[in-house]
Amino acid sequence: MNYLNQIFHGDCEEVLKQLPDNSVDLIFTSPPYADQRRHTYGGVSPDEYVDWFLPKSAHFLRVLKPTGTFVLNIKERVVNGERHIYVIELILRMREQGWLWTEEFMWHKKNSYPGKWPNRFRDNWERLIQFNKQKQFKMFQDAVMVPVGDWAKDRLANLSQTDKTRDESKVGSGFGKNVSNWLGRDKVYPNNVLHMATECANKNHSATFPVALPEWFIKLFTEPGDVVLDPFIGSGTTALAAAQLGRQYVGIDINREYIDLARKRISETQIRLPNIADLSGLKENSISFDTPVCGG
Numbered sequence: 001m002n003y004l005n006q007i008f009h010g011d012c013e014e015v016l017k018q019l020p021d022n023s024v025d026l027i028f029t030s031p032p033y034a035d036q037r038r039h040t041y042g043g044v045s046p047d048e049y050v051d052w053f054l055p056k057s058a059h060f061l062r063v064l065k066p067t068g069t070f071v072l073n074i075k076e077r078v079v080n081g082e083r084h085i086y087v088i089e090l091i092l093r094m095r096e097q098g099w100l101w102t103e104e105f106m107w108h109k110k111n112s113y114p115g116k117w118p119n120r121f122r123d124n125w126e127r128l129i130q131f132n133k134q135k136q137f138k139m140f141q142d143a144v145m146v147p148v149g150d151w152a153k154d155r156l157a158n159l160s161q162t163d164k165t166r167d168e169s170k171v172g173s174g175f176g177k178n179v180s181n182w183l184g185r186d187k188v189y190p191n192n193v194l195h196m197a198t199e200c201a202n203k204n205h206s207a208t209f210p211v212a213l214p215e216w217f218i219k220l221f222t223e224p225g226d227v228v229l230d231p232f233i234g235s236g237t238t239a240l241a242a243a244q245l246g247r248q249y250v251g252i253d254i255n256r257e258y259i260d261l262a263r264k265r266i267s268e269t270q271i272r273l274p275n276i277a278d279l280s281g282l283k284e285n286s287i288s289f290d291t292p293v294c295g296g
């Protein structure tokens with residue numbers, strides 16, 4: 001079966017049976033959240049969420065290459081006045097399934113509008129949980145470097161003696177920093193908080209994430225030509241990002257309407273490919289990162 005650069009209609013658990021073992025470099029996805037979108041594409045009860053997810057993540061584990069990465073965009077919802085623990089349970093059960101819980105990134109939704117709730121503040125961030133099959137995985141940190149930022153002008157102008165040597169951690173963590181390493185550099189590594197605006201308008205899907213989100217992880221964890229899978233593709237955002245970056249994609253969605261939407265978005269974008277340089281310039285402006293206060 002030719003599965004590359006295709007959007008499949010069906011339950012990802014079934015469709016994935018047709019994909020070979022160790023064939024995907026990055027899985028990036030946002031599954032249906034527990035119960036939340038019941039009126040648009042159905043929901044899974046929070047109490048049943050982990051059992052619903054695990055047979056699917058077993059397939060993700062099988063199709064992912066040993067050097068590949070799985071990034072899961074998810075957030076626990078509030079049930080009866082407290083945060084439900086399905087995400088925490090899921091992490092624990094996925095570790096039993098054979099995954100390593102390597103890292104967690106935070107997506108800060110920077111255009112969120114204010115709200116008022118009696119016992120909490122507005123939810124303004126989501127988790128991006130990174131899982132791997134092994135400790136050695138492909139990672140291209142230079143591909144996501146960010147401008148050094150204004151902090152460097154003041155901080156690097158008058159370096160102390162300590163700044164010029166490796167300053168070991170005072171708490172004995174083994175980490176140290178040499179601030180002078182950042183002299184003369186115009187780019188630095190970002191941290192694990194991504195500040196990006198949400199993008200809901202105009203996609204005919206109620207849970208679209210911004211193209212910049214998969215784009216960032218695709219650059220970090222894959223090379224051109226690699227294969228990116230989104231088993232809950234929705235309006236096709238991950239496939240779109242992959243195609244724009246010269247990666248191959250595999251998308252799956254259970255909802256026929258979204259399949260059509262995803263295919264339409266991808267075909268329209270591929271036709272516009274010659275103008276992509278202009279588009280990416282615009283997109284980069286809509287992302288910002290916390291700049292570090294010191295190098296390390």
Ligand SMILES: C[S@@+](CC[C@H](N)C(=O)[O-])C[C@H]1O[C@@H](n2cnc3c(N)ncnc32)[C@H](O)[C@@H]1O
Pocket residue numbers: 010011012013029030031032033041205207208209231232233234235236237238252253254255258
């Ligand atoms: C949170 S949305 C994904 C939105 C997507 N990231 C985007 O930018 O448009 C989750 C998607 O999972 C799909 N879905 C739900 N259960 C599924 C299953 N068992 N297999 C495949 N897709 C499923 C839904 O139809 C929905 O489009």
